[in-house]
Amino acid sequence: MENMNKKEYQRYAEQRVPKPTFLKNNTMAFVVGGVICVLGQFIRNWLVENGLDDKAVAAGTAIILVFLGALLTGLGVYDKIGKVGGAGSLVPITGFSNAVVSPAMEFKTEGLIFGVAAKMFVIAGPVLVYGVGGSIIVGILHLLLKKG
């Protein structure tokens, strides 16, 4: 152990890192992600039945799922789903909601402005920067390519 150089130690350490059980992780991610999307489909159908147009249905589904994600995060349930579901609970929009609420709760002690309000955007901030920024570029490119 004492005679190891850096590289040998790295190899030794990597061997010791517990290997995630890939098959189980992948299956659970697929199932949990799938179930959340099926829930989304139920909400969508329900909104369509209530006579909302396409845009309102899309926005309404997002709003309801974000609400559910935030509520379950607050209750401590979403983290438990996350432990089982991995990316299955991360990738749906409820995971985005979880990424907003978790740090905001965590840093509540730092106050309402630099704690809750600022930390809400630790992960949501980058998401919005790339999402909104990217969408503007897409819109402008669309104009250039159509007119050019």
Add this chain to the structure above:
Amino acid sequence: MEFIKAFLVGGLICLIGQVILDNTKLTPAHILVIFLTAGVVLGGIGVYEPIVKFGGAGATVPIVGFGYSLSQGAIEGAKAKGVIGAFTGGITAAAGGIGAAILFGYVMALVFKPKTKS
């Protein structure tokens, strides 16, 4: 049938995320940003639309779908109002989700205490 499609498409997108998580050193935050950006790009070049048509909520509920609606909104805005629309369209289309995340996120963070991680 549409529920099965939603399950399969949504499950598959999450599976891709899990494979990336397990095989790279990327964090969940990276996955969120990468998947959203992928949605913006795929939506921009028109590749994601058929997936949405087929998968329904299976394609729109994952964060990729959020990116897709941002880019679709920007394109629609650009068509209707030119450059100004390119700026306003994306965020308009995603406003519901963003607004909900801000309001509910803030309220939930105030109401609930963080659970000690076990």
